[in-house]
Every structure is written in C-alpha cells, then in structure tokens.
Amino acid sequence: MPKRIRVLVVDDSAFVRKVVSQMLARSASIEVVGTARDGEDALDLTARLEPDVVTLDLMMPRMNGVEFLRAQAKRRVVPVVICSIAGESGAMALEAFEAGAVEFVQKPTALASDRVYEIADELIAKVEAASRASVGRAPADAHPDAQVPGTDVHGPVLARRAGATAADLVVLGISTGGPQALRYLIPRLPASFPVPVAMVLHMPVGYTAMYAERLNDISPLEVVEAADGDVLRPGVVWLAPAGRHLTFVRDPDTVIRAHLDLRPLDTPHRPAVDVLFQSAAAVFGPRVLGVVMTGMGNDGLLGAAHIKAQGGRIVTEAESSCVVYGMPRAVAEASLSDRSATLEEMAGTIAELI
Template identity: 60%
Template sequence: MSKIIRVLIVDDSAYVRKVVRQMLSRSPFIEVVGTAHDGKDALEQIEKLKPDVVTLDLIMPEMEGVEFLKQQMAKHPIPVVVVSIADEGGERVLAALDAGAVDFVQKPTALATDKMYDISDELIEKVKAAAHVPLNRLPVQSPSSVIVPEKPTVSPPVISQALEMIVIGISTGGPQALAYAIPQLPADFPLPIAVVLHMPIGYTKMYAERLNGLSALEVIEAAEGDVVRPGRVMIAPAGRHLTFIRHVDGQVLAHLEARPFDMLHRPSVDVLFQSAAEVYGPHLLGVVMTGMGSDGKQGCAWIKSHGGVVYTEDESSCVVYGMPRSVVEAGLSDRRISLQYLPSTLINLALSGV
C-alpha cells in the first residue's frame, strides 16, 4: 500500500477527536487531514480537504451522523467508517449502513478515558480497507425496492447430494449484502440458512429483527436450542459461536458457546462451517461473501472434506474481497458468483432437489 490515506475525523467530543487522531497516526499509511465537530461542519470540511475516508460519530448536535451521510452520499459518495456506541446508537448504526457507511467500530466507552485506545488496531484496519472500497458496491437503496435479477445463464456445478442446509459467512459490507439477498428468497424456500456476520455485541439481535421485517423468511438471532428448520434464517449472536447438534430423532438444534477462545472472531465462520459439515456432510452448501481477512477458509476445507459444496462471492460485487479471496486462492471454491445472482442461484439449487 503506497498511497497515503487522507482521513477526516468527525466527532462532537474534542477528546475523541484527539484520541482518534493519535490512533490513526500510528499507521504510516494514514494522514489525518482535519476534524469536524458535527455533520454540518463535516460537509464543509470535505469540500475543502477532499479526504479519502471519513470516521463518523452518529450522535452530534447541529447535524447528526445519519443526516450527514444522506446529504454527503447524495452529493458525492465517500467511504465512511462509523465510530459509535451500541447502547446509545444501535438503530442509528443500522440506519447509517443503509445510508452508505462502509463499516463501523464500536466505541468501548462514552467517557473520556484511555479505554478508547482499545479500538486502535481495528479502527486502523477498517479505515485502510474503506479507502479501497468501490462505493458503487454499497447498495444504499431500500432493499424492498430491489428488482429480482434474471437467473444466471451459467448453470451451477452439479451437486451430487440433495442440499439440507446453507451456511453463510460474511463481514464488511455484510449488512447491506444480506439485506439485498435474503428478502428475495420466497416464503416457501425449502432450506434452513445459518449466518455468521461479524458485528459487535449489541447489534446482531437488532439487525436480525430488521431483516426479518424485510423478508418473507423468518430471520432470528440464534438462541440455545433453536430448531433448525426450512424457511428460517439464523444469525449467530455476537459474542458466541454457533454450532449444531443432531438428535437421534434427526432434529438439528442450535448450540451456542464461547469456546474456542483462540479465534480472531466470535462468532467465527470457521466454527460454524466445521460444525455444519460434521452434521450435514455432503448435503451442505457453504457461501463465503464480502469481508476482510480469511475467516471461513478453514471452515470451507472442512465442508469440502465432508463432501459439501462451497460458493464464494465474486470480486466484482464484494465491498472487500478478503474472505472470498482466501477461499479461492486455497482452491476451495466450486463457483464464484456475484451478489446480483446469488438469490436466484440459491432458489434454483434449493428447488431443483439436486
């Protein structure tokens, strides 16, 4: 990475602006070119400074963060990383993602304490990733207005066993991508779906409720003992790994646990995929979508070793082509497919009975 990323910090707290500047300045690839104390000030500073990325608080006087996003994105899209507090701005964070924000980092505290420095590494990585996001891949339109695309002209690879389960791993750009894809699946969709979406604690339940309101399928945040059944989408709760247990009567139930502790993410795509592979064997489809890092690569190896099939989102539609790239480069992807065609592909596979 040779280009220096120019960042504007937007926050009504002078202390937070100072700390965020110090954190970002740790990276030789980032230069903080200015700060703003609210959304109105930010609109003016962007005109003047032309930053590459904006870090954005949401709860501010004069003009709050979501309104700033709506105005800025309508005028000139720019990568924005939200920095917010779950218990004070959870709904605002989801609204900010709808309005075009690339990603978000959860503030560890609302107080002026050194605990703010805990997010330093995460913030740097997300700002660096945001600087390279093609903004036309962030769907900011209402998911209800999405037009269902024509089904792909390329036939999917033959699946030798009937599918019984779909598992999805997704991160940066995930809330927007799922809000595009899941509402296009019909109420009679015959397969269960389980999702690991990298989000901080305090957001997955709220996001599941919002997605449920947009979808014909039932979307829930997974709880201990929930039954895995057709037409149900289970989103792993932040802070717990989602795994499965098959009872002697054939019923599969969700199981949540904190272990393993040594994973970069909790929930982990790898943990979900491994458990699903052990329960469903060759009757499993794993899908790795947009996101930073390589979570899901080892899980895909488990799926393949048990006879299952792996799809990855094509680079052309990914907000960040990290997780899918790691699977493709490991030779584990059976097919790459753009987000545009994912819903119709899943429908075709599920209804074909293959």
C-alpha cells in the same frame, strides 16, 4: 513511498477527536487531514479536503452521522467507518449501514480512560480496509423499501424447485458491506425455501437482534437471531448473535439444534464463520452449501476447507460486487470455490445448487 490514506475524523467530542487522531497516527499508512465536530462541518471539510476515508460518530448536534451520510452520498461517495458507542444508537447504526457506511468500530463507554486506546488496532485495520472498499455501487435492481412477496418491487422472487434438495443446510459468512448485501439477498429467497439458513455477520454486540428484525420485516423467510436450543427447520434464517459462536448439535432423536458458545476463545471474531462452517460440515456431512461473501480478512477459509473435505460445496461472491474482496478471495485463491456469483446472481445460484 505508497500514498498515505487521508482520513477525516468526525466526532462532537474534542477528546475523542484527539484520541482517534492519535490512534490513527500510529499507522505509517494513515494521515489525519482534518477533524470535524458534527455533520455540517464534515460536509464542508470533505468537500475541501477530499479524504479517502471518514471516521464518523453518530450522535452529534446540528447534523448527525446518518444525516451526513445521506447528504454526502449526493455529492461524492466516500468510505465511512462508524465509530460510536454500541447500544446508545442501535437503530441509527443500522440506518448508517443502509446509508452506505462500510464498517463499525465500537467506542468504549469509559472514554476518559485508557480503554479507548484498546480499539486502535481494530480502527486502523478497518480504516485501511475501507480505503480499498468499492463504495457507491448499488445492485442493479436495488430498492430501499421492503419487498412484498409476490410483487416485483425487488424483481422476481425465486420459486422453490420441485424434488429432493442437494443440501440440507445453507451456511453463510459475511463481513464488511454485509448489512447492505444481506438486505438485498435475503428478501430474494422465497418463504418456501426448502432448507434452513444460518449466517455469521461480523457486527458488534448489541446490533444483531435488531438487524435480524429488520431483515425479517422485508423478507418472505422468517429471520431471527439464533437462540441456544433452536430447532433447525426450513423457512427460517438464523443470524448468529454477536459475541457468541453458532454451532449445531444433533439430539438422540435426530433433531438438529442451534448451540451458542463463547468457545473457542482464540478466534479473531466471535461469532466466526470458520466455526459455523466447521460445525455444519461435522453435523451435516456433504449436504452443506457454504456461501462466503464480502468482507475483509480470511474468516471462512478454514471452514470452507472443512465443508469441501466432507463433500459439500462452496459459493463465493464475485469481486465485482464485493465492497471488500477479502474473505471470498481467500477461499477462491485456495481453490475451494465451486462457483462465483455476483450479489445480483447470488440468490439464483444458491437456489440452483440447493
């Protein structure tokens, strides 16, 4: 029989520890090997039990989730799935991603009801993906602090190439491992980047605006959460808000604006990379560069096909730098990728193809 995924459940609520354990027990591929009530207990049990994955609450006494992640990283890097209430610990959740957490599952606020079981399928899928994640690999010249444009804190900032561009828009889709990857990639694009950038990052409602602000603080480009009606312009990176699809509309005066919508309703994710890519292909035709980066599943596959059908180009992140080589693999195996690039190479590759 295949080896089962050994999971440690960490939460200060005994009820939540019990419920999360019961949810994970629904999967024949998962074995809950222990539970911990806070970060200090989790450090001890992680050392003794050597789990494959840890599910981690953030708001805990004695040692919170972020403190656990930082302390555990000095011992043995283990894939961590955050399981917390959105909004209650927004800044802490972003710190957890920066400290190495690979996924996030949003706990319902009504924990004393059956609604908590609604996340079972999502939790199981993300724990299974986390067990296959490549964790502990930092980019070659990664640095936790912000880059000051014109300095070499992060290495060279790419200069804008002279002349006409080969595309009018860059669209990017990313999921598992995305917060860390974008924190590395976006600061490497110069303020003079000649075309707009639009991104979908699979993230729970309540975090995308705060995450865009964090990226903006460390990037030469302006990074914002997209708002309905925003006019696309070079020098700006738009991040789709969690819970709404990001698409594009062309005004009669040829101005192109961002449009946010709940529809389509039948996508596994909202926002969806497929929806963003399909709209880009429909509005911009062949002058689109699509980028598909680390993440589980195949969101972006259908959208990449639309971009290619219109004559646009696709770059996929190389397996060697992905936390989870799922989304890029789906595109590459469908022969839709024009170029593969590691995270370290991605900014240069985008600049070259633009």
